[in-house]
Amino acid sequence: MKLIYLDHAATTPPLPEVRSAMDPFLGERFGNPSALYGKGREARAAIEESRGKVASLISALPGELFFTSGGSESDNFALWGTLIANSEKGNHIVTTAIEHHAVLETAEFLEKQGYDATVVGVDEHGMVDPGEVRKALRPDTVVVSVMHANNEMGTIQPIHEIASVCGESGVYLHTDAVQTVGNIPVNVEQLGIDLLSLSGHKLYGPKGVGAVFIRKGTNISSLAHGGAQERRMRAGTENVPGIVGLGVAAEYAGREMAEKNERISGLRDYLIDGVLCSVNNSALNGHRTQRLPNNASFTFAGVEGEAVCLHLDALGICASTGSACDTESLMPSHVLLAMGVDPRIAQSSVRFTLGRGTTRDDVNYVIEKLPPIIERLRSISQV
Numbered sequence: 375m376k377l378i379y380l381d382h383a384a385t386t387p388p389l390p391e392v393r394s395a396m397d398p399f400l401g402e403r404f405g406n407p408s409a410l411y412g413k414g415r416e417a418r419a420a421i422e423e424s425r426g427k428v429a430s431l432i433s434a435l436p437g438e439l440f441f442t443s444g445g446s447e448s449d450n451f452a453l454w455g456t457l458i459a460n461s462e463k464g465n466h467i468v469t470t471a472i473e474h475h476a477v478l479e480t481a482e483f484l485e486k487q488g489y490d491a492t493v494v495g496v497d498e499h500g501m502v503d504p505g506e507v508r509k510a511l512r513p514d515t516v517v518v519s520v521m522h523a524n525n526e527m528g529t530i531q532p533i534h535e536i537a538s539v540c541g542e543s544g545v546y547l548h549t550d551a552v553q554t555v556g557n558i559p560v561n562v563e564q565l566g567i568d569l570l571s572l573s574g575h576k577l578y579g580p581k582g583v584g585a586v587f588i589r590k591g592t593n594i595s596s597l598a599h600g601g602a603q604e605r606r607m608r609a610g611t612e613n614v615p616g617i618v619g620l621g622v623a624a625e626y627a628g629r630e631m632a633e634k635n636e637r638i639s640g641l642r643d644y645l646i647d648g649v650l651c652s653v654n655n656s657a658l659n660g661h662r663t664q665r666l667p668n669n670a671s672f673t674f675a676g677v678e679g680e681a682v683c684l685h686l687d688a689l690g691i692c693a694s695t696g697s698a699c700d701t702e703s704l705m706p707s708h709v710l711l712a713m714g715v716d717p718r719i720a721q722s723s724v725r726f727t728l729g730r731g732t733t734r735d736d737v738n739y740v741i742e743k744l745p746p747i748i749e750r751l752r753s754i755s756q757v
């Protein structure tokens with residue numbers, strides 16, 4: 375059976391070029407980048423080359439990029455690190471109800487440590503209103519964290535406008551750009567942000583590696599102590615193969631983006647129209663146009679999203695109910711609830727996220743197989 379992988383927001387298959395670039399660093403190029411001899415220096419050079427490639431993808435300076443273990447660590451670092459370093463200014467952060475758990479649970483944890491968090495809501499499309507962010511700011515606000523695009527329903531946020539609001543008040547703006555870096559153009563200068571999180575495995579790179587962009591001059595504390603790596607901002611011997619892989623993935627992402635997005639957004643629209651036309655009582659989640667080029671997320675009233683995904687899996691189609699991190703929880707998505715979706719309808723969400731290997735035939739297969747699955751489940755459903 376052919377496998378149709380439509381869960382690229384959860385993770386992407388590493389490019390063959392990424393794997394072959396990593397390979398020597400899992401073998402003969404095993405040197406510790408902190409070592410002074412040649413083998414160490416070659417590993418150090420590879421890290422710095424990658425830093426340049428990743429920085430270039432987001433129009434940052436190489437010195438503003440710090441490698442981490444991925445998006446979750448970068449989010450923790452950005453929020454907690456700025457709070458620790460700016461305690462004389464205050465102890466308040468602002469975030470939104472639709473953030474990834476890596477931000478929301480960090481905010482909850484920080485509250486338990488005595489910090490204060492305000493969570494701003496969103497409209498029915500999952501869009502954050504910059505005016506609401508402005509209202510939430512206080513004299514003691516240190517940092518605002520608003521994701522660039524949502525991993526579940528794909529809505530792209532007005533980050534530039536939110537950055538203006540934060541800039542006027544002298545508050546740092548962090549954006550979780552895990553779903554956008556490598557997927558759509560991200561330019562830290564144009565966005566006007568101070569901190570940004572990105573993750574290798576969302577852009578056809580390896581898992582367990584990512585980076586945080588920290589604008590030059592940002593007052594932030596390291597969270598990992600005990601070594602001089604990453605200019606004393608993150609102790610620990612670097613994940614050299616992962617960092618090399620991330621660099622190559624970033625290079626390819628930048629090169630392919632425009633062409634890839636034109637093709638994928640066309641297939642996404644074809645999928646959205648095909649599903650909405652062929653399944654009664656279906657709805658698109660998120661904004662119709664301000665959305666990621668590869669995201670098609672739906673609710674199908676009267677069925678459980680998990681059941682739909684299991685039936686699709688039996689036909690070789692990989693889709694998900696939303697966040698990959700929520701697969702063990704049968705709770706409705708916090709994102710859909712924040713958008714005002716009825717909790718029973720929110721249980722019925724199914725997300726398809728397309729990728730560079732997705733074809734029109736794949737999409738046609740989904741459009742053919744999905745409606746009878748929904749029909750069958752509805753006929754036996756107690757929901």
Ligand SMILES: Cc1ncc(COP(=O)(O)O)c(C=O)c1O
Pocket residue numbers: 383384443444445446447449474476521523524525550552553572573574575582584698699
């Ligand atoms: C928006 C967002 N932020 C953060 C993360 C976590 O990234 P990582 O898996 O690299 O820790 C994810 C992963 O799904 C994500 O989609």
